[in-house]
Amino acid sequence: MEQETEFVHNFCESRLTNNTPPEIYNAYTSLIITVFPLLFGFPKNIVFYNFACMLAFNGCASFYYHYYLDWVGKQADEMSMILATYFGIWGLLKMYFIKNKELLNWYNGWNSIFMISFLIFNTILKYDFLFPILFTIYISISLGLIYKISQIYNYYYKMNLIISLIGAKCWFISEIFCNEYTQYGHVVWHFLFPLGFYQLILYYDEKFTNLKKII
Helix, strand or coil, X not given: CHHHHHCCCCCHHHHCCCCCCCCXXXXXXXXXXXXXXXXXXXXXXXXXXHHHHHHHHHHHHHHHHHHHCCHHHHHHHHHHHHHHHHHHHHHHHHXXXXXXXXXXXXXXXXXXXXXXXXXXXXXXXXXXXXXHHHHHHHHHHHHHHHHHHHHHHCCCCHHHHHHHHHHHHHHHHHHHCCCCCHHHHHHHHHHHHHHHHHHHHHHHHHHXXXXXXXX
16 A cells, blocks of 8 residues: 555646546557457467467456546556567567477566566556666667567568557657646547557458468
C-alpha cells in the first residue's frame, strides 16, 4: 500500500486539470490498441501471436492506467509493453537465426534475461524513472533486428516504422511541451505507435511462415 500512496504519475491531459484523474481522452483512445489485433487478425506463428495477445491486453490496461493513474494500472500497462517487445524480439530472432538454433537460443537467452530484469526494476518505485530509458533500449534492439532482416530478405519496413515514429514524436511533444493543444499528442501515440508496429509484425509473420516452408 505504501507504493500506491506515494506513486504519482500524471500525463499532460491530467496535468492541465490539477493532476486529477481520469484522463478521458487518453483512457478511451487506449482501447484502439486492443482493437488492432481484432480488426487486422492475429499472427499465425506462436511467438508473434503472443505479441498480439500482449497488445490486446495492453489496450485495456492502458485504459485502466489513464482512468485511475494508480500503481496497478502502471504495472499492467508497462509490463504488457515489455512482454510484447520481448515476444516481438524473440520472433525476429527466430527469423534472423532461422538456420542456426544454437545462436537463436543464445541471443534469446539474453533477451529473456533483459526482460525479467526489466520487469523486476519496474516494480520498484524508486526506479520508476528507468522505464522510458530501458524501453527505448528494448525498442532499439527490435529496430536493429527489423533492419537486418529486411536487408537479408529485401523486406519493406520503412513506411510502418515511420507511422510508429510519428506517434512517438507526438507523445514526446505532448509530454515535454504540454499545453491545451499538444495534450492530444498522447492520443495520436495510441493510434499510430502500435499501428505501425502491428502491421509490421503481421507482414513479418506472413514472411516467416513462407520461410519455414522453404527451409
